[in-house]
Amino acid sequence: MTVLDATGDTxxxxxxxxxxxxxxxxxxxxxxxxxxxxxxIAVLWTIPTFGLFLSSLxxxxxxxxxxWWTFFANPAITFDNYAEVxxxxxxxxxxxxxxxxxxxxxxVAIPITLATMAAYGFAWTRFPxxxxxxxxxxxxxxxxxxxxxxxxxxIFVGTGLNGTFWTVWIAHSTFALPLxxxxxxxxxxxxxxxxxxxxxxxxxGHVRIFTTIMVPLMKPAIAAFAVFQFLWVWNDLLVAxxxxxxxxxxAPLTVRLANLVGDRGSNWYLLAxxxxxxxxxxxxxxxxLQRYFVRGLLAGSVKG
Amino acid sequence: xxxxxxxxxxxxxxxxxxxxxxVVLLVADRARGRRADLxxxxxxxxxxxxxxxxxxxxxxxRTAVQSVLDAGSAxxxxxxxxxxxxxxxxxxxxxxxxxxxxxxxxILSTAIGLVYAVLVDRTRFEAFAKALIFxxxxxxxxxxxxxxxxxxxxxxxxxxxxxxxLLNQFLVWLGFEPVNFILAEPxxxxxxxxxxxxxxxxxxxxxxSAAIKAIPSDIVEAARLDGVGGLRLFFYITLPSIRPAxxxxxxxxxxxxxxxxxxxxxxxxxxxxxxxxxxEFYVQSFRLSDLGMGSALAMIxxxxxxxxxxxxxxxxxxxxxx
Numbered sequence: 263m264t265v266l267d268a269t270g271d272t273x274x275x276x277x278x279x280x281x282x283x284x285x286x287x288x289x290x291x292x293x294x295x296x297x298x299x300x301x302x303i304a305v306l307w308t309i310p311t312f313g314l315f316l317s318s319l320x321x322x323x324x325x326x327x328x329x330w331w332t333f334f335a336n337p338a339i340t341f342d343n344y345a346e347v348x349x350x351x352x353x354x355x356x357x358x359x360x361x362x363x364x365x366x367x368x369x370v371a372i373p374i375t376l377a378t379m380a381a382y383g384f385a386w387t388r389f390p391x392x393x394x395x396x397x398x399x400x401x402x403x404x405x406x407x408x409x410x411x412x413x414x415x416x417i418f419v420g421t422g423l424n425g426t427f428w429t430v431w432i433a434h435s436t437f438a439l440p441l442x443x444x445x446x447x448x449x450x451x452x453x454x455x456x457x458x459x460x461x462x463x464x465x466x467g468h469v470r471i472f473t474t475i476m477v478p479l480m481k482p483a484i485a486a487f488a489v490f491q492f493l494w495v496w497n498d499l500l501v502a503x504x505x506x507x508x509x510x511x512x513a514p515l516t517v518r519l520a521n522l523v524g525d526r527g528s529n530w531y532l533l534a535x536x537x538x539x540x541x542x543x544x545x546x547x548x549x550x551l552q553r554y555f556v557r558g559l560l561a562g563s564v565k566g
Numbered sequence: 567x568x569x570x571x572x573x574x575x576x577x578x579x580x581x582x583x584x585x586x587x588x589v590v591l592l593v594a595d596r597a598r599g600r601r602a603d604l605x606x607x608x609x610x611x612x613x614x615x616x617x618x619x620x621x622x623x624x625x626x627x628r629t630a631v632q633s634v635l636d637a638g639s640a641x642x643x644x645x646x647x648x649x650x651x652x653x654x655x656x657x658x659x660x661x662x663x664x665x666x667x668x669x670x671x672x673i674l675s676t677a678i679g680l681v682y683a684v685l686v687d688r689t690r691f692e693a694f695a696k697a698l699i700f701x702x703x704x705x706x707x708x709x710x711x712x713x714x715x716x717x718x719x720x721x722x723x724x725x726x727x728x729x730x731x732l733l734n735q736f737l738v739w740l741g742f743e744p745v746n747f748i749l750a751e752p753x754x755x756x757x758x759x760x761x762x763x764x765x766x767x768x769x770x771x772x773x774x775s776a777a778i779k780a781i782p783s784d785i786v787e788a789a790r791l792d793g794v795g796g797l798r799l800f801f802y803i804t805l806p807s808i809r810p811a812x813x814x815x816x817x818x819x820x821x822x823x824x825x826x827x828x829x830x831x832x833x834x835x836x837x838x839x840x841x842x843x844x845x846e847f848y849v850q851s852f853r854l855s856d857l858g859m860g861s862a863l864a865m866i867x868x869x870x871x872x873x874x875x876x877x878x879x880x881x882x883x884x885x886x887x888x
Contacts, residue, residue: 331735383606389603404875408868432617439614467606516708533716
């Protein structure tokens, strides 16, 4: 499932095959019009982000009065906007940045741990109703999280957890479980049964088999889901707004940014760098772990 | 809370979670003999099952009940909330917008993703070209909404005032008057939809590109020897070969689109006739505190998603079976 690094196989193999194929490809698809169309799409997809990025580096006066394209006629760059939005004012973004990290780490680690264990239980142990329960978890992927939000909030208010990170951690962990359990179960079934049998003959119990054989072998699948879940939690607005939005104390970046927009968009010089601060972390993770993400994407295209 | 308090909360969470998991594994490990399998099985699956029961199943059931109760969950009102969704004019607009989103977004994202995947397939810059379309997927809906709000930004057409939004600047360059796009009902819905297409095209491209590369090369070679090339190759060979993947992509995007909330909330807050079911759910539940209506909208969302998910899963099975 290597999608992005499979950049074509010309250069290897028989010269004859390579030339005939590339000649055919040229004739068919790399006509000037096709190239033009690809370039147009690529430019359309890149320009908006580039515009925001450039704006985040322009002085306040320039951003508020002129478009970012005037930069090329009148170049001026400053990091003051970043400094002000990160550390200035009474609600500096750096605090929300910390909250985003504090929310994301457990919200990724907890469901992965629970789902890996559950996947093992469903794949390699026997107990009554096992298959029924697994199908039930699979079916829960259908439930949109909106359906659970109101009563879950009531529960949190009732238990006094409201206004702490616990609400967001528990909510994200719960909503991730159906897909995580399903995906990890699938890849756990692919591990050869002989391996487990051999360990059993050696006297290993379920816990030892799980920790010494399964978890190490499951690393790629776990990484794939971890990237998926990381992006989901870091970029989430709805769950954060419902459970952590009431108190800015525990709110993540997305909530703060959404509020900044609410101020009638008059502060573009802060909004642009603010948005970039929020974007840069998932972008770096994404580029670095792209391979795993694509794997996860191709394994399960449904997210509940 | 200071940062220290927050870190303490994190530490407590880590300790509590590790302790609970430690106990669970210990219990599973202590069981020996004939009952070992049973005890281990329950120990391994119980934490996840318990969390799903309390955090998802029970709340979902309660939402279903609340949807036939009034705003304060005090008395039974039958299907009144549902009837209001389909009759009250502003809520009918919400349904119309949702329909627009769910029809336009999957088709255009998939079409653009597919065309792009074919165009850059086996070219020298494939990896780089793909990354450009792919990257918006890492950006949050909130971030994407801000990026595009900046494109659509409008400044009144007066002397000494320049446009700062690219789209309006283009209008001015072409000699037209700038337009306050976000207020232009019902076309503003399309502007919001474009943001979602911008994000989802990368997803479509990635999955479809993998499908294209999986087409056996002898089929393509044979077709080429017969003189089939270009568009005919695309319509007679490529498209039929990847049809199941196309269906999976279209349905997956439809599901994501139904739940889209962040884009609408960030760009318009649902004003100017742009609200969708997922946004209206939030407004009714948490701003207007109408629990009955909020729950009914959540149930509508659920009922809309179910047939698409079922269809999607069945198609995925077919893809896997190939």
